[in-house]
Amino acid sequence: MSEFSLFKNFDDLDQESKYLAHKAKEAANHAHAPYSKFTVGAALILEDGSVVTGANYENAAYPSGMCAERVALYAASAQHADKRIMKIAVVAKKKGGKELVPASSCGPCRQVMLEFETNQKKPISIVMQTDENTWVIAPSAASLLPFSFTKDNLDIHHKK
Ligand code: THU
Numbered sequence: 190m191s192e193f194s195l196f197k198n199f200d201d202l203d204q205e206s207k208y209l210a211h212k213a214k215e216a217a218n219h220a221h222a223p224y225s226k227f228t229v230g231a232a233l234i235l236e237d238g239s240v241v242t243g244a245n246y247e248n249a250a251y252p253s254g255m256c257a258e259r260v261a262l263y264a265a266s267a268q269h270a271d272k273r274i275m276k277i278a279v280v281a282k283k284k285g286g287k288e289l290v291p292a293s294s295c296g297p298c299r300q301v302m303l304e305f306e307t308n309q310k311k312p313i314s315i316v317m318q319t320d321e322n323t324w325v326i327a328p329s330a331a332s333l334l335p336f337s338f339t340k341d342n343l344d345i346h347h348k349k
Pocket of ligand 1: 222225227228229244245246247254255256257258279292293294295298
């Protein structure tokens, strides 16, 4: 069974997680969130130490928008194909606000994390603030998506 690490204080996080949260906070400043006024930033670190960031980009045609996590994941894949993603941090701010507010990755972002995790065959840790006084490090995307749908479901008939 997976183990979630819970922290009552941001300062209690490990150095790398704090650094990624800091980069994610910077990235949130580049969000385009005029509709929700909820700016999100994500920062991930690759096996070679490179950091790739993303922010949420909304659109007047609402479903065309994209979450910060997926922007970062797709950018990392486009720019650094085949490098393992070690960890991703996600943070949120109200537009114009200074303080972080909780933001737990949405289901579709978890599903996309799982696809990357499955492909690289190594877990991705996820750092997020789940409520005012709680930061969580999840050990993997799989831990956030029990009974998940993966490519194994699609392959099942071919294996028979
Ligand atoms: N959002 C993210 O970027 N990541 C999440 O995990 C949760 C939601 C964005 C999508 C939308 O632009 C705004 O936050 C409000 O839902």
